[in-house]
Amino acid sequence: MILLCGIPSEPPLALVREALDEMSEPYVLFNQRQFPATEMSFEVTGGKVTGELRINGAGYRLDDFSGVYVRLMDDRMLPELKAEPPDSPLRLYCRALHDTLMRWCEIAPTRVVNRAAPMGSNSSKPYQTQLIRQYGFEAPESLVTNEADLVRDFRRSHKAVIYKSMSGVRSIVQTMTDADEERLELIRWCPTQFQEFVEGFNVRVHVIGAGLYATAARTEATDYRYAYRQVGDAAELTEFDLPDEMREKCVILAKGLGLAFAGIDLKLTPDGRVFCFEVNPCPAYSYYQANTGQPIATGLAKYLAGFGEVMVN
Amino acid sequence: MWLVLCSSNDISGHWVYEGLKSRGLDPVEMVFAEVLPFSLSFEHRVGVGGVSARITLSDGRVIDSREVRGAINRLLAVPSTHLTGLPDGEYAAQEFSAFFLSWMYTLPEPILNRATPQGLCGQWRHPSEWVVLAANAGLRAPLYRHSSHDQINEAFAERRLFPSGTPTRTLIVAAGKVRGADAPDSIREGCVRLSEIAETSLLGIEFVSEGPDEWVFAGASPLPDLRYGGHELLDHLAFTLRGNIEANPPQDPSADAAEPGNAGRSFLATAAL
Numbered sequence: 098m099i100l101l102c103g104i105p106s107e108p109p110l111a112l113v114r115e116a117l118d119e120m121s122e123p124y125v126l127f128n129q130r131q132f133p134a135t136e137m138s139f140e141v142t143g144g145k146v147t148g149e150l151r152i153n154g155a156g157y158r159l160d161d162f163s164g165v166y167v168r169l170m171d172d173r174m175l176p177e178l179k180a181e182p183p184d185s186p187l188r189l190y191c192r193a194l195h196d197t198l199m200r201w202c203e204i205a206p207t208r209v210v211n212r213a214a215p216m217g218s219n220s221s222k223p224y225q226t227q228l229i230r231q232y233g234f235e236a237p238e239s240l241v242t243n244e245a246d247l248v249r250d251f252r253r254s255h256k257a258v259i260y261k262s263m264s265g266v267r268s269i270v271q272t273m274t275d276a277d278e279e280r281l282e283l284i285r286w287c288p289t290q291f292q293e294f295v296e297g298f299n300v301r302v303h304v305i306g307a308g309l310y311a312t313a314a315r316t317e318a319t320d321y322r323y324a325y326r327q328v329g330d331a332a333e334l335t336e337f338d339l340p341d342e343m344r345e346k347c348v349i350l351a352k353g354l355g356l357a358f359a360g361i362d363l364k365l366t367p368d369g370r371v372f373c374f375e376v377n378p379c380p381a382y383s384y385y386q387a388n389t390g391q392p393i394a395t396g397l398a399k400y401l402a403g404f405g406e407v408m409v410n
Numbered sequence: 411m412w413l414v415l416c417s418s419n420d421i422s423g424h425w426v427y428e429g430l431k432s433r434g435l436d437p438v439e440m441v442f443a444e445v446l447p448f449s450l451s452f453e454h455r456v457g458v459g460g461v462s463a464r465i466t467l468s469d470g471r472v473i474d475s476r477e478v479r480g481a482i483n484r485l486l487a488v489p490s491t492h493l494t495g496l497p498d499g500e501y502a503a504q505e506f507s508a509f510f511l512s513w514m515y516t517l518p519e520p521i522l523n524r525a526t527p528q529g530l531c532g533q534w535r536h537p538s539e540w541v542v543l544a545a546n547a548g549l550r551a552p553l554y555r556h557s558s559h560d561q562i563n564e565a566f567a568e569r570r571l572f573p574s575g576t577p578t579r580t581l582i583v584a585a586g587k588v589r590g591a592d593a594p595d596s597i598r599e600g601c602v603r604l605s606e607i608a609e610t611s612l613l614g615i616e617f618v619s620e621g622p623d624e625w626v627f628a629g630a631s632p633l634p635d636l637r638y639g640g641h642e643l644l645d646h647l648a649f650t651l652r653g654n655i656e657a658n659p660p661q662d663p664s665a666d667a668a669e670p671g672n673a674g675r676s677f678l679a680t681a682a683l
Binding site: 200 | 451452454455457458459501502504505506507508509511512515516525526527528533536538539541542545546551553554555556557558559560561562564
Protein backbone atom coordinates (compact mmCIF):
# COMPACT_ATOMS: atom_id res chain seq x y z
CA MET A 98 0.00 0.00 0.00
CA ILE A 99 1.25 3.48 -0.91
CA LEU A 100 0.29 6.76 0.71
CA LEU A 101 -0.02 9.84 -1.50
CA CYS A 102 -0.29 13.21 0.25
CA GLY A 103 -1.24 16.54 -1.32
CA ILE A 104 -3.76 18.08 -3.69
CA PRO A 105 -5.02 15.44 -6.15
CA SER A 106 -5.17 17.80 -9.14
CA GLU A 107 -1.60 19.00 -8.75
CA PRO A 108 0.26 17.55 -11.78
CA PRO A 109 3.14 15.70 -10.05
CA LEU A 110 0.72 13.99 -7.67
CA ALA A 111 -1.88 13.34 -10.37
CA LEU A 112 0.72 11.71 -12.64
CA VAL A 113 1.94 9.35 -9.92
CA ARG A 114 -1.63 8.42 -9.18
CA GLU A 115 -2.23 7.62 -12.87
CA ALA A 116 0.92 5.53 -12.95
CA LEU A 117 -0.13 3.58 -9.87
CA ASP A 118 -3.53 2.97 -11.44
CA GLU A 119 -1.86 1.62 -14.57
CA MET A 120 0.30 -0.64 -12.42
CA SER A 121 -2.75 -1.74 -10.38
CA GLU A 122 -0.82 -0.81 -7.24
CA PRO A 123 -3.06 -0.02 -4.26
CA TYR A 124 -2.74 3.41 -2.74
CA VAL A 125 -4.42 5.71 -0.26
CA LEU A 126 -4.80 9.39 -1.04
CA PHE A 127 -4.67 11.97 1.71
CA ASN A 128 -6.33 14.96 0.11
CA GLN A 129 -5.27 17.98 2.13
CA ARG A 130 -8.50 19.75 1.27
CA GLN A 131 -10.41 17.03 3.08
CA PHE A 132 -8.41 17.35 6.28
CA PRO A 133 -11.45 17.56 8.59
CA ALA A 134 -12.31 13.97 7.64
CA THR A 135 -8.80 12.73 8.36
CA GLU A 136 -7.26 11.58 11.65
CA MET A 137 -3.82 10.22 12.40
CA SER A 138 -1.91 8.93 15.39
CA PHE A 139 1.32 7.06 15.99
CA GLU A 140 3.46 5.89 18.85
CA VAL A 141 7.07 4.89 19.37
CA THR A 142 7.99 2.04 21.70
CA GLY A 143 11.53 0.77 21.90
CA GLY A 144 12.32 2.46 18.62
CA LYS A 145 9.41 0.80 16.78
CA VAL A 146 6.91 3.12 15.11
CA THR A 147 3.26 2.08 14.77
CA GLY A 148 0.01 3.94 14.22
CA GLU A 149 -3.10 4.51 12.18
CA LEU A 150 -4.43 6.87 9.53
CA ARG A 151 -8.20 7.29 9.20
CA ILE A 152 -9.76 8.92 6.16
CA ASN A 153 -13.54 9.26 5.92
CA GLY A 154 -13.90 6.57 8.57
CA ALA A 155 -11.66 4.00 6.86
CA GLY A 156 -8.61 2.96 8.89
CA TYR A 157 -5.12 2.13 7.58
CA ARG A 158 -2.23 0.78 9.62
CA LEU A 159 0.84 2.93 9.14
CA ASP A 160 3.02 -0.20 9.04
CA ASP A 161 1.21 -1.24 5.88
CA PHE A 162 2.51 1.69 3.85
CA SER A 163 5.47 0.58 1.75
CA GLY A 164 5.99 4.05 0.33
CA VAL A 165 4.89 7.63 0.90
CA TYR A 166 4.90 10.46 -1.62
CA VAL A 167 4.70 13.82 0.12
CA ARG A 168 3.68 16.68 -2.10
CA LEU A 169 2.00 18.96 0.44
CA MET A 170 1.08 22.58 -0.05
CA ASP A 171 1.37 24.95 2.91
CA ASP A 172 -1.61 23.85 4.98
CA ARG A 173 -2.12 27.37 6.34
CA MET A 174 -3.00 28.48 2.81
CA LEU A 175 -5.72 25.90 2.14
CA PRO A 176 -8.88 27.51 0.72
CA GLU A 177 -10.94 25.78 3.42
CA LEU A 178 -9.16 27.91 6.04
CA LYS A 179 -9.39 31.23 4.26
CA ALA A 180 -12.13 32.62 6.49
CA GLU A 181 -10.83 31.03 9.68
CA PRO A 182 -9.23 33.20 12.37
CA PRO A 183 -5.64 32.32 13.38
CA ASP A 184 -6.63 30.34 16.46
CA SER A 185 -9.84 28.72 15.23
CA PRO A 186 -10.29 25.06 16.23
CA LEU A 187 -10.48 24.06 12.56
CA ARG A 188 -7.22 25.79 11.74
CA LEU A 189 -5.49 24.32 14.80
CA TYR A 190 -6.74 20.85 13.93
CA CYS A 191 -5.46 21.19 10.38
CA ARG A 192 -2.03 22.20 11.68
CA ALA A 193 -1.96 19.35 14.22
CA LEU A 194 -2.91 16.80 11.55
CA HIS A 195 -0.20 17.98 9.19
CA ASP A 196 2.30 18.06 12.01
CA THR A 197 1.44 14.48 12.94
CA LEU A 198 1.86 13.39 9.32
CA MET A 199 5.18 15.18 8.90
CA ARG A 200 6.57 13.90 12.22
CA TRP A 201 5.68 10.36 11.26
CA CYS A 202 7.27 10.76 7.83
CA GLU A 203 10.56 11.71 9.48
CA ILE A 204 10.77 8.42 11.39
CA ALA A 205 8.63 6.03 9.35
CA PRO A 206 10.60 2.86 8.50
CA THR A 207 9.49 2.98 4.88
CA ARG A 208 10.26 4.71 1.59
CA VAL A 209 9.42 8.38 2.02
CA VAL A 210 9.75 10.71 -0.95
CA ASN A 211 11.17 12.87 0.55
CA ARG A 212 11.70 13.35 4.24
CA ALA A 213 11.80 16.97 5.34
CA ALA A 214 15.24 17.12 6.96
CA PRO A 215 17.35 16.29 3.90
CA MET A 216 15.30 18.71 1.82
CA GLY A 217 16.76 21.52 3.92
CA SER A 218 20.02 21.77 1.98
CA ASN A 219 18.16 23.62 -0.76
CA SER A 220 17.44 26.50 1.65
CA SER A 221 20.97 27.80 1.05
CA LYS A 222 22.39 27.45 -2.45
CA PRO A 223 26.01 28.18 -1.52
CA TYR A 224 25.74 25.72 1.36
CA GLN A 225 24.31 23.08 -0.97
CA THR A 226 27.05 23.84 -3.48
CA GLN A 227 29.62 23.05 -0.83
CA LEU A 228 27.96 19.67 -0.35
CA ILE A 229 27.74 19.09 -4.12
CA ARG A 230 31.46 19.74 -4.53
CA GLN A 231 32.17 16.88 -2.13
CA TYR A 232 30.64 14.51 -4.69
CA GLY A 233 33.04 15.46 -7.42
CA PHE A 234 30.97 17.94 -9.40
CA GLU A 235 32.35 21.21 -10.62
CA ALA A 236 30.67 24.28 -9.22
CA PRO A 237 30.58 27.61 -11.04
CA GLU A 238 32.63 30.42 -9.54
CA SER A 239 30.34 32.22 -7.13
CA LEU A 240 30.67 35.35 -5.05
CA VAL A 241 28.31 36.30 -2.26
CA THR A 242 28.97 39.78 -0.99
CA ASN A 243 27.66 43.19 -0.03
CA GLU A 244 30.74 44.93 -1.52
CA ALA A 245 30.09 46.57 -4.89
CA ASP A 246 33.78 46.77 -5.75
CA LEU A 247 34.23 43.04 -5.32
CA VAL A 248 31.34 42.43 -7.70
CA ARG A 249 32.84 44.78 -10.30
CA ASP A 250 36.15 42.92 -10.09
CA PHE A 251 34.31 39.61 -10.31
CA ARG A 252 32.41 40.74 -13.38
CA ARG A 253 35.60 41.91 -15.08
CA SER A 254 37.21 38.51 -14.54
CA HIS A 255 34.38 36.59 -16.26
CA LYS A 256 32.84 36.84 -19.71
CA ALA A 257 29.39 37.14 -18.20
CA VAL A 258 27.93 37.08 -14.71
CA ILE A 259 24.46 36.17 -13.48
CA TYR A 260 22.77 36.88 -10.18
CA LYS A 261 20.09 34.95 -8.34
CA SER A 262 18.75 34.26 -4.88
CA MET A 263 20.82 32.10 -2.56
CA SER A 264 17.93 31.07 -0.31
CA GLY A 265 15.06 28.72 -1.08
CA VAL A 266 13.04 31.65 -2.42
CA ARG A 267 12.60 31.07 -6.13
CA SER A 268 14.09 33.75 -8.35
CA ILE A 269 14.56 34.24 -12.06
CA VAL A 270 18.22 33.99 -12.97
CA GLN A 271 19.32 37.24 -14.62
CA THR A 272 22.44 38.19 -16.54
CA MET A 273 24.16 41.17 -14.97
CA THR A 274 24.13 44.25 -17.18
CA ASP A 275 25.77 47.68 -17.13
CA ALA A 276 22.50 49.05 -15.76
CA ASP A 277 22.70 46.55 -12.89
CA GLU A 278 26.23 47.72 -12.17
CA GLU A 279 25.00 51.28 -11.77
CA ARG A 280 22.69 50.24 -8.92
CA LEU A 281 25.20 47.89 -7.37
CA GLU A 282 25.58 49.98 -4.22
CA LEU A 283 22.17 48.69 -3.14
CA ILE A 284 23.68 45.33 -2.25
CA ARG A 285 25.34 46.83 0.81
CA TRP A 286 22.09 46.12 2.65
CA CYS A 287 22.11 42.42 1.99
CA PRO A 288 24.79 40.04 0.69
CA THR A 289 23.85 38.95 -2.82
CA GLN A 290 24.91 35.98 -4.91
CA PHE A 291 26.73 36.47 -8.21
CA GLN A 292 27.95 33.64 -10.41
CA GLU A 293 29.98 33.21 -13.56
CA PHE A 294 27.76 32.45 -16.53
CA VAL A 295 28.60 28.98 -17.80
CA GLU A 296 28.27 28.39 -21.54
CA GLY A 297 26.54 25.23 -22.67
CA PHE A 298 23.18 23.57 -22.31
CA ASN A 299 21.22 22.60 -19.23
CA VAL A 300 20.41 19.05 -18.26
CA ARG A 301 17.84 18.28 -15.59
CA VAL A 302 18.44 14.86 -14.07
CA HIS A 303 15.63 13.30 -12.09
CA VAL A 304 17.09 10.65 -9.84
CA ILE A 305 14.64 8.13 -8.37
CA GLY A 306 16.31 5.62 -6.14
CA ALA A 307 19.03 4.09 -8.30
CA GLY A 308 17.39 5.11 -11.59
CA LEU A 309 17.30 8.39 -13.42
CA TYR A 310 15.85 10.38 -16.31
CA ALA A 311 17.96 13.05 -17.96
CA THR A 312 16.41 15.88 -19.96
CA ALA A 313 18.33 18.45 -22.02
CA ALA A 314 17.00 22.01 -22.14
CA ARG A 315 18.26 24.12 -25.03
CA THR A 316 17.56 27.84 -25.22
CA GLU A 317 19.22 31.23 -25.57
CA ALA A 318 17.61 32.36 -22.32
CA THR A 319 19.62 32.79 -19.12
CA ASP A 320 17.00 30.82 -17.16
CA TYR A 321 15.48 28.08 -19.31
CA ARG A 322 12.46 27.79 -17.03
CA TYR A 323 11.52 31.33 -18.06
CA ALA A 324 12.75 31.15 -21.63
CA TYR A 325 9.50 32.42 -23.12
CA ARG A 326 9.59 35.49 -20.90
CA GLN A 327 13.30 36.14 -21.47
CA VAL A 328 13.71 35.41 -25.19
CA GLY A 329 10.14 34.96 -26.46
CA ASP A 330 10.47 31.26 -27.15
CA ALA A 331 10.17 28.26 -24.87
CA ALA A 332 13.17 26.04 -24.19
CA GLU A 333 13.44 22.88 -26.25
CA LEU A 334 13.35 19.87 -23.95
CA THR A 335 14.62 16.50 -25.16
CA GLU A 336 15.58 13.20 -23.60
CA PHE A 337 19.31 13.12 -23.00
CA ASP A 338 21.66 10.16 -22.83
CA LEU A 339 23.84 10.90 -19.85
CA PRO A 340 27.26 9.17 -19.81
CA ASP A 341 27.49 6.23 -17.37
CA GLU A 342 30.05 7.94 -15.16
CA MET A 343 27.82 10.97 -14.80
CA ARG A 344 24.75 8.82 -14.13
CA GLU A 345 26.57 7.13 -11.29
CA LYS A 346 27.69 10.45 -9.83
CA CYS A 347 24.14 11.78 -9.90
CA VAL A 348 22.76 8.74 -8.08
CA ILE A 349 25.50 8.96 -5.46
CA LEU A 350 24.89 12.69 -5.03
CA ALA A 351 21.15 12.24 -4.44
CA LYS A 352 21.80 9.41 -2.03
CA GLY A 353 24.46 11.43 -0.23
CA LEU A 354 22.03 14.27 0.28
CA GLY A 355 19.48 11.81 1.66
CA LEU A 356 17.04 12.28 -1.22
CA ALA A 357 15.19 9.33 -2.73
CA PHE A 358 13.89 11.65 -5.45
CA ALA A 359 15.92 14.62 -6.63
CA GLY A 360 16.07 17.05 -9.53
CA ILE A 361 19.72 17.75 -10.29
CA ASP A 362 20.51 20.77 -12.43
CA LEU A 363 23.60 20.29 -14.58
CA LYS A 364 25.18 22.32 -17.32
CA LEU A 365 27.38 20.68 -19.94
CA THR A 366 29.92 22.94 -21.57
CA PRO A 367 31.25 22.75 -25.15
CA ASP A 368 34.66 21.65 -23.81
CA GLY A 369 33.18 18.67 -21.96
CA ARG A 370 32.97 20.01 -18.43
CA VAL A 371 29.95 19.26 -16.24
CA PHE A 372 28.79 21.84 -13.72
CA CYS A 373 26.19 21.17 -11.07
CA PHE A 374 24.13 24.17 -10.02
CA GLU A 375 21.74 22.76 -7.48
CA VAL A 376 19.71 19.80 -6.35
CA ASN A 377 15.97 20.31 -6.11
CA PRO A 378 14.55 18.12 -3.33
CA CYS A 379 10.92 18.40 -4.44
CA PRO A 380 11.07 18.41 -8.22
CA ALA A 381 8.02 19.39 -10.25
CA TYR A 382 8.91 16.71 -12.79
CA SER A 383 5.60 16.94 -14.66
CA TYR A 384 6.96 19.81 -16.82
CA TYR A 385 9.73 17.56 -18.12
CA GLN A 386 7.51 14.52 -18.58
CA ALA A 387 4.93 16.57 -20.48
CA ASN A 388 7.57 17.88 -22.89
CA THR A 389 9.54 14.70 -23.50
CA GLY A 390 7.26 11.79 -22.69
CA GLN A 391 9.84 10.42 -20.28
CA PRO A 392 8.01 8.10 -17.83
CA ILE A 393 9.23 9.83 -14.68
CA ALA A 394 5.97 9.28 -12.80
CA THR A 395 6.15 5.57 -13.56
CA GLY A 396 9.67 5.44 -12.18
CA LEU A 397 8.52 7.21 -9.07
CA ALA A 398 5.51 4.94 -8.70
CA LYS A 399 7.71 1.86 -9.01
CA TYR A 400 10.07 3.16 -6.34
CA LEU A 401 7.15 3.80 -4.00
CA ALA A 402 5.82 0.33 -4.71
CA GLY A 403 9.06 -1.22 -3.55
CA PHE A 404 10.89 -1.82 -6.81
CA GLY A 405 14.64 -1.34 -6.78
CA GLU A 406 17.02 -0.55 -4.02
CA VAL A 407 16.09 1.61 -1.04
CA MET A 408 18.50 4.49 -1.43
CA VAL A 409 17.98 6.45 1.76
CA ASN A 410 16.62 5.74 5.22
CA MET B 411 42.21 31.76 15.66
CA TRP B 412 39.47 29.86 17.48
CA LEU B 413 35.88 31.01 17.64
CA VAL B 414 33.15 30.86 20.22
CA LEU B 415 29.92 31.72 18.42
CA CYS B 416 26.95 32.43 20.65
CA SER B 417 24.32 34.93 21.71
CA SER B 418 25.35 37.77 24.00
CA ASN B 419 23.14 36.37 26.76
CA ASP B 420 24.46 32.81 26.45
CA ILE B 421 26.06 32.14 29.83
CA SER B 422 27.45 28.80 28.66
CA GLY B 423 29.06 30.59 25.74
CA HIS B 424 30.78 33.08 28.03
CA TRP B 425 31.83 30.25 30.36
CA VAL B 426 33.40 28.18 27.62
CA TYR B 427 35.12 31.27 26.16
CA GLU B 428 36.79 32.05 29.50
CA GLY B 429 37.60 28.39 30.00
CA LEU B 430 39.29 28.04 26.62
CA LYS B 431 41.30 31.21 27.15
CA SER B 432 42.48 30.01 30.55
CA ARG B 433 43.64 26.80 28.87
CA GLY B 434 45.94 28.69 26.56
CA LEU B 435 44.01 28.85 23.30
CA ASP B 436 45.09 32.10 21.73
CA PRO B 437 43.52 33.98 20.13
CA VAL B 438 39.95 32.99 20.95
CA GLU B 439 37.35 35.33 19.53
CA MET B 440 33.84 35.43 20.91
CA VAL B 441 31.37 36.50 18.22
CA PHE B 442 27.80 37.28 19.13
CA ALA B 443 24.88 36.39 16.89
CA GLU B 444 23.49 39.86 17.43
CA VAL B 445 26.41 41.58 15.65
CA LEU B 446 26.68 39.26 12.64
CA PRO B 447 23.97 40.78 10.43
CA PHE B 448 25.45 44.24 11.01
CA SER B 449 28.88 43.27 9.76
CA LEU B 450 30.62 45.82 7.56
CA SER B 451 31.64 43.40 4.87
CA PHE B 452 30.69 39.91 3.67
CA GLU B 453 32.79 38.06 1.12
CA HIS B 454 32.04 34.42 0.45
CA ARG B 455 33.46 32.56 -2.52
CA VAL B 456 32.68 29.07 -3.80
CA GLY B 457 34.15 27.55 -6.91
CA VAL B 458 36.73 25.37 -8.52
CA GLY B 459 39.47 26.89 -6.41
CA GLY B 460 37.76 26.06 -3.14
CA VAL B 461 35.58 27.74 -0.58
CA SER B 462 36.29 30.77 1.57
CA ALA B 463 34.44 33.33 3.63
CA ARG B 464 35.55 36.57 5.18
CA ILE B 465 33.43 38.75 7.43
CA THR B 466 34.49 42.14 8.78
CA LEU B 467 32.57 42.82 11.96
CA SER B 468 31.41 46.29 12.90
CA ASP B 469 34.11 46.48 15.61
CA GLY B 470 36.79 45.91 12.95
CA ARG B 471 37.56 42.27 13.71
CA VAL B 472 37.97 40.12 10.62
CA ILE B 473 36.81 36.50 10.64
CA ASP B 474 38.49 34.73 7.75
CA SER B 475 37.55 31.05 7.41
CA ARG B 476 41.08 30.27 6.23
CA GLU B 477 42.50 31.46 9.53
CA VAL B 478 40.05 29.68 11.80
CA ARG B 479 41.44 26.60 13.55
CA GLY B 480 38.23 25.48 15.22
CA ALA B 481 35.04 26.68 16.83
CA ILE B 482 32.48 26.15 19.52
CA ASN B 483 29.28 26.94 17.72
CA ARG B 484 26.29 27.89 19.86
CA LEU B 485 24.46 30.02 17.33
CA LEU B 486 20.78 29.40 17.72
CA ALA B 487 19.83 31.94 15.07
CA VAL B 488 21.10 35.13 13.52
CA PRO B 489 18.61 37.91 14.25
CA SER B 490 16.70 39.41 11.35
CA THR B 491 14.22 41.59 13.21
CA HIS B 492 15.87 44.70 11.76
CA LEU B 493 14.43 43.66 8.39
CA THR B 494 10.85 43.31 9.60
CA GLY B 495 8.46 45.56 7.74
CA LEU B 496 11.02 46.69 5.17
CA PRO B 497 10.33 46.29 1.45
CA ASP B 498 11.60 42.80 0.56
CA GLY B 499 12.41 42.36 4.24
CA GLU B 500 11.16 38.78 4.34
CA TYR B 501 13.20 37.92 1.26
CA ALA B 502 16.30 39.59 2.72
CA ALA B 503 15.87 37.69 5.98
CA GLN B 504 15.93 34.40 4.08
CA GLU B 505 18.95 35.50 2.10
CA PHE B 506 20.80 36.38 5.32
CA SER B 507 19.83 33.03 6.79
CA ALA B 508 21.10 31.23 3.68
CA PHE B 509 24.32 33.22 3.82
CA PHE B 510 25.10 32.43 7.44
CA LEU B 511 24.42 28.72 7.02
CA SER B 512 26.87 28.60 4.14
CA TRP B 513 29.39 30.82 5.94
CA MET B 514 29.38 28.59 8.99
CA TYR B 515 29.82 25.52 6.82
CA THR B 516 33.07 26.99 5.49
CA LEU B 517 34.59 26.93 8.97
CA PRO B 518 37.08 24.08 9.20
CA GLU B 519 36.99 21.17 11.63
CA PRO B 520 37.08 20.83 14.52
CA ILE B 521 33.79 22.61 14.96
CA LEU B 522 31.30 21.66 17.61
CA ASN B 523 28.69 21.61 16.18
CA ARG B 524 28.74 21.98 12.45
CA ALA B 525 25.87 24.08 11.09
CA THR B 526 22.93 22.30 9.48
CA PRO B 527 19.79 23.52 7.70
CA GLN B 528 17.84 22.29 10.74
CA GLY B 529 19.83 24.40 13.16
CA LEU B 530 22.89 26.61 12.98
CA CYS B 531 24.37 24.99 16.10
CA GLY B 532 23.51 21.48 15.00
CA GLN B 533 20.38 19.64 14.02
CA TRP B 534 17.34 20.31 16.16
CA ARG B 535 15.14 17.26 16.33
CA HIS B 536 11.62 16.65 17.47
CA PRO B 537 11.11 14.41 20.54
CA SER B 538 9.60 11.77 18.24
CA GLU B 539 12.92 11.55 16.39
CA TRP B 540 14.98 11.57 19.57
CA VAL B 541 13.14 8.60 21.08
CA VAL B 542 13.79 6.56 17.93
CA LEU B 543 17.46 7.52 17.86
CA ALA B 544 17.86 6.97 21.61
CA ALA B 545 16.40 3.47 21.34
CA ASN B 546 18.69 2.75 18.39
CA ALA B 547 21.59 3.89 20.55
CA GLY B 548 20.65 1.38 23.22
CA LEU B 549 19.16 3.88 25.66
CA ARG B 550 15.85 3.27 27.34
CA ALA B 551 13.33 5.71 25.95
CA PRO B 552 9.81 6.37 27.20
CA LEU B 553 6.69 5.53 25.25
CA TYR B 554 5.97 8.37 22.84
CA ARG B 555 2.47 9.11 21.53
CA HIS B 556 1.44 11.64 18.90
CA SER B 557 -2.03 12.33 17.54
CA SER B 558 -3.77 14.81 15.29
CA HIS B 559 -6.08 15.47 18.22
CA ASP B 560 -3.25 16.58 20.52
CA GLN B 561 -3.70 20.17 21.62
CA ILE B 562 -0.04 21.06 21.80
CA ASN B 563 1.45 24.16 20.26
CA GLU B 564 4.46 22.80 18.40
CA ALA B 565 5.50 26.31 17.44
CA PHE B 566 6.50 26.87 21.04
CA ALA B 567 8.08 23.43 21.52
CA GLU B 568 5.65 22.48 24.23
CA ARG B 569 5.82 18.77 23.52
CA ARG B 570 7.91 16.99 26.17
CA LEU B 571 8.76 13.43 27.00
CA PHE B 572 8.20 14.10 30.71
CA PRO B 573 6.13 16.76 32.47
CA SER B 574 7.74 20.12 33.01
CA GLY B 575 9.54 20.22 36.35
CA THR B 576 10.56 16.54 36.37
CA PRO B 577 14.10 16.32 37.88
CA THR B 578 16.71 15.28 35.34
CA ARG B 579 20.40 14.48 35.12
CA THR B 580 22.41 15.82 32.22
CA LEU B 581 25.36 14.32 30.41
CA ILE B 582 27.36 16.19 27.82
CA VAL B 583 28.93 14.35 24.90
CA ALA B 584 31.75 16.24 23.22
CA ALA B 585 33.78 14.70 20.42
CA GLY B 586 33.19 11.18 21.67
CA LYS B 587 33.72 11.81 25.40
CA VAL B 588 31.02 11.98 28.07
CA ARG B 589 31.15 14.53 30.84
CA GLY B 590 28.67 15.60 33.52
CA ALA B 591 26.67 13.52 35.96
CA ASP B 592 28.03 10.21 37.25
CA ALA B 593 26.46 7.52 35.13
CA PRO B 594 26.87 3.78 34.52
CA ASP B 595 29.17 2.82 31.66
CA SER B 596 26.26 1.46 29.64
CA ILE B 597 24.57 4.86 29.76
CA ARG B 598 27.75 6.68 28.83
CA GLU B 599 28.32 4.32 25.91
CA GLY B 600 24.75 4.83 24.78
CA CYS B 601 25.25 8.58 24.88
CA VAL B 602 28.29 8.35 22.64
CA ARG B 603 26.36 6.17 20.21
CA LEU B 604 23.48 8.64 20.22
CA SER B 605 25.86 11.51 19.47
CA GLU B 606 27.28 9.51 16.58
CA ILE B 607 24.02 8.46 14.97
CA ALA B 608 22.57 11.95 15.48
CA GLU B 609 25.74 13.32 13.82
CA THR B 610 25.96 15.89 16.60
CA SER B 611 29.40 15.92 18.16
CA LEU B 612 28.43 18.24 21.03
CA LEU B 613 25.21 17.00 22.54
CA GLY B 614 23.48 17.45 25.89
CA ILE B 615 21.43 14.41 26.92
CA GLU B 616 18.92 14.42 29.74
CA PHE B 617 17.74 11.50 31.78
CA VAL B 618 15.01 10.92 34.32
CA SER B 619 15.72 8.47 37.10
CA GLU B 620 13.05 5.84 37.64
CA GLY B 621 15.04 3.92 40.26
CA PRO B 622 18.64 3.70 41.50
CA ASP B 623 20.00 2.43 38.18
CA GLU B 624 17.11 3.25 35.94
CA TRP B 625 18.14 5.97 33.52
CA VAL B 626 15.39 6.88 31.11
CA PHE B 627 16.12 9.12 28.14
CA ALA B 628 14.31 12.45 28.56
CA GLY B 629 15.62 14.60 25.73
CA ALA B 630 18.67 15.85 23.88
CA SER B 631 19.90 19.18 22.60
CA PRO B 632 22.72 20.45 20.38
CA LEU B 633 22.73 23.57 22.58
CA PRO B 634 23.14 22.28 26.13
CA ASP B 635 24.25 24.16 29.19
CA LEU B 636 27.91 23.21 28.96
CA ARG B 637 28.53 24.00 32.62
CA TYR B 638 27.12 20.57 33.44
CA GLY B 639 30.33 19.16 32.02
CA GLY B 640 32.54 21.05 34.48
CA HIS B 641 36.26 21.63 34.03
CA GLU B 642 36.77 18.21 32.48
CA LEU B 643 34.59 19.25 29.60
CA LEU B 644 36.59 22.44 29.14
CA ASP B 645 39.79 20.41 29.16
CA HIS B 646 38.41 18.13 26.50
CA LEU B 647 37.04 20.97 24.37
CA ALA B 648 40.39 22.76 24.47
CA PHE B 649 42.17 19.54 23.58
CA THR B 650 39.77 18.83 20.73
CA LEU B 651 39.99 22.34 19.32
CA ARG B 652 43.74 22.05 19.18
CA GLY B 653 43.14 19.20 16.76
CA ASN B 654 43.98 16.41 19.17
CA ILE B 655 41.67 13.49 19.79
CA GLU B 656 42.80 11.04 22.44
CA ALA B 657 41.29 9.12 25.29
CA ASN B 658 42.66 11.06 28.25
CA PRO B 659 43.24 14.74 27.60
CA PRO B 660 45.62 16.45 29.99
CA GLN B 661 44.16 18.05 33.11
CA ASP B 662 44.78 21.61 34.16
CA PRO B 663 44.14 21.69 37.93
CA SER B 664 44.83 25.41 38.16
CA ALA B 665 41.84 26.09 35.94
CA ASP B 666 39.30 24.89 38.54
CA ALA B 667 39.11 28.00 40.65
CA ALA B 668 38.82 30.37 37.73
CA GLU B 669 35.84 28.78 36.07
CA PRO B 670 32.41 30.10 36.89
CA GLY B 671 29.85 27.38 37.39
CA ASN B 672 32.45 24.68 37.89
CA ALA B 673 31.63 22.50 40.88
CA GLY B 674 34.69 20.28 40.52
CA ARG B 675 34.98 16.52 40.18
CA SER B 676 32.01 15.75 42.41
CA PHE B 677 29.82 17.82 40.13
CA LEU B 678 26.43 16.18 39.91
CA ALA B 679 24.52 17.68 37.08
CA THR B 680 20.88 17.95 38.00
CA ALA B 681 18.18 20.13 36.64
CA ALA B 682 14.51 20.33 36.01
CA LEU B 683 13.10 19.95 32.52
